Amino acid sequence: MQDTPVQDLPVTDPKTLGLCPERLERVDGWMRRLVAEGKLAGLSVMLSRRGETAFFRAHGLADIARATPFAADTITRIYSMTKPLTSVAVMMLYEEGRFQLDDPITRFLPEFTDMRVFTGGNRVKAETVPAQLPITIRDCLTHTAGFTYGFMEATLVDALYRQNGVDFGENQDASLAEVVARLARQPLLAQPGAEWNYSVATDLLGHLVAVVSGQEFGDFLKTRVIDPLGMVDTDFHVPADKVSRLAANYSLFRDRSLKLYDDAVGSRFAAKPAIASGGGGLVSTASDYMRFCRFILGRGALDGVRLLGRKTVELMLMNHLGGDLASMGQPRFSESSYTGIGFGLGFSVMLDPARAQIVGTPGEVAWGGLASTSFWIDPAEDLAVVMLAQLIPSSALPIRRELRVLTYAALVE
Known part of the structure; x- marks a missing residue:
C-alpha cells in the first residue's frame, strides 16, 4: 500500500511550546510505518499544547479502492468519542438546575421503576432479584448503572439485548424513546453502583436530555454544543456535499489483511439516522474534535464561548x-485499560501511571471509539492529542499506547 505525502498543515514551532521537534518527528515515522506495513489504511494525528497546534499530520488512504488520501479534513466515524459530548449536554442541564446527579432516573423516566438484576437462568426464564438502589444520573455518566452492550456477547444479558432490539446504533425501525423503553424491560447486569460495565447508559442519557429539555437530542447536541464550539464537520450523518471526505472503515482479519467494513459511498452514516446515538453516533474531523478538547482544557470555554462553568x-x-x-x-470491555485508570463524568481518568504501566499524568482524561479513534487531554501539561483512523476493532492494534509514549517522549519543557 502506497503512503501519501505529508500534507502542509499550519503548526506552531514545537520548540516554543516545550516540545522537541526531533522527538516529535518520531510520531510521523510511526504513522508512516503503520501505513507502509498495511496495518492501517490511513490515519491523522493532531497535537495541541498551550492552545497552539504543535503537530498535525495525515498519512495513507481514507479509501483504498478509490485511492483517496487520508487528509487533514477527512471525516471519520468517531463512535464512542460521542460520549463525552453527550456528557457535556447532560451537565449543561445540570447547571441549569434541572436535576442533581444523585437524582434517580425514574424522576424523568418512570419506565425504570422496579428494575431487577440478573442472577442466572436462560433466555427463556432469567432469574433475577430486585435492584437494591435506584439508578441515578451519576450512575449512567460513570457506567455503573448496571447496563451492558449487546455486542459484547459475554453474558446472557448481552444476549437479551440482541434478542430484544436494544441497539442504538443499527436500529432504524424505532425511535430513541422506543429503544430506551426496550432497555427498561431487560434485567440489569449488576446492582446499580456496584460494578463498572461499559454500556448503553450514554444513549439513555441522550434520551434524558431530550425529555428534560423538550428538544430532540440530536437537535440539542447540535445547537447547544457542536455549533457553539465551531465543530463544523461534526454531526450524526455526513451531508451529501461532504460524503467525498468520508473515510471508508476497515476490519483487520486473522491474516492481518484489511477488509472493507463500511464503504465511504453508501455508508449508513451518509443518511440521517432514525436515532441520534449519544453513545456512538457522531462523525467528526481531527480539527473539530480538537476544538472540543480545547474547550475542556479551557474549563468550559472556547474562543469566548462558555458552555459550562469551571467547577463543573x-x-x-x-x-x-x-x-x-x-x-x-x-x-x-473498555476503550481503556483497567488498572490505574478511574472514570469521571464521561471520560476515563488517569489515577496512577505506574499502575497503568504507561507514561502519563494523574488527572488526564481520555476515551476512544470502536474504529481506533482516540483522544486524551492532559490539563497539567496543557496538552491534548487526537488520533483518527478507521479500523475495527479498536483492540486490533496497540496504537493508542504507542502514540502516548511517542508524544510524552517529545515533551521536554
Missing part, C-alpha cells in the same frame, strides 16, 4: 469510582 468541568474530570476500573467488578 473540574467535577467531570475527577474520578467518581471507589477505585480504579479493575476494582469495580470484572470489566468485559
Whole structure:
C-alpha cells in the first residue's frame, strides 16, 4: 500500500511550546510505518499544547479502492468519542438546575421503576432479584448503572439485548424513546453502583436530555454544543456535499489483511439516522474534535464561548469510582485499560501511571471509539492529542499506547 505525502498543515514551532521537534518527528515515522506495513489504511494525528497546534499530520488512504488520501479534513466515524459530548449536554442541564446527579432516573423516566438484576437462568426464564438502589444520573455518566452492550456477547444479558432490539446504533425501525423503553424491560447486569460495565447508559442519557429539555437530542447536541464550539464537520450523518471526505472503515482479519467494513459511498452514516446515538453516533474531523478538547482544557470555554462553568468541568474530570476500573467488578470491555485508570463524568481518568504501566499524568482524561479513534487531554501539561483512523476493532492494534509514549517522549519543557 502506497503512503501519501505529508500534507502542509499550519503548526506552531514545537520548540516554543516545550516540545522537541526531533522527538516529535518520531510520531510521523510511526504513522508512516503503520501505513507502509498495511496495518492501517490511513490515519491523522493532531497535537495541541498551550492552545497552539504543535503537530498535525495525515498519512495513507481514507479509501483504498478509490485511492483517496487520508487528509487533514477527512471525516471519520468517531463512535464512542460521542460520549463525552453527550456528557457535556447532560451537565449543561445540570447547571441549569434541572436535576442533581444523585437524582434517580425514574424522576424523568418512570419506565425504570422496579428494575431487577440478573442472577442466572436462560433466555427463556432469567432469574433475577430486585435492584437494591435506584439508578441515578451519576450512575449512567460513570457506567455503573448496571447496563451492558449487546455486542459484547459475554453474558446472557448481552444476549437479551440482541434478542430484544436494544441497539442504538443499527436500529432504524424505532425511535430513541422506543429503544430506551426496550432497555427498561431487560434485567440489569449488576446492582446499580456496584460494578463498572461499559454500556448503553450514554444513549439513555441522550434520551434524558431530550425529555428534560423538550428538544430532540440530536437537535440539542447540535445547537447547544457542536455549533457553539465551531465543530463544523461534526454531526450524526455526513451531508451529501461532504460524503467525498468520508473515510471508508476497515476490519483487520486473522491474516492481518484489511477488509472493507463500511464503504465511504453508501455508508449508513451518509443518511440521517432514525436515532441520534449519544453513545456512538457522531462523525467528526481531527480539527473539530480538537476544538472540543480545547474547550475542556479551557474549563468550559472556547474562543469566548462558555458552555459550562469551571467547577463543573473540574467535577467531570475527577474520578467518581471507589477505585480504579479493575476494582469495580470484572470489566468485559473498555476503550481503556483497567488498572490505574478511574472514570469521571464521561471520560476515563488517569489515577496512577505506574499502575497503568504507561507514561502519563494523574488527572488526564481520555476515551476512544470502536474504529481506533482516540483522544486524551492532559490539563497539567496543557496538552491534548487526537488520533483518527478507521479500523475495527479498536483492540486490533496497540496504537493508542504507542502514540502516548511517542508524544510524552517529545515533551521536554
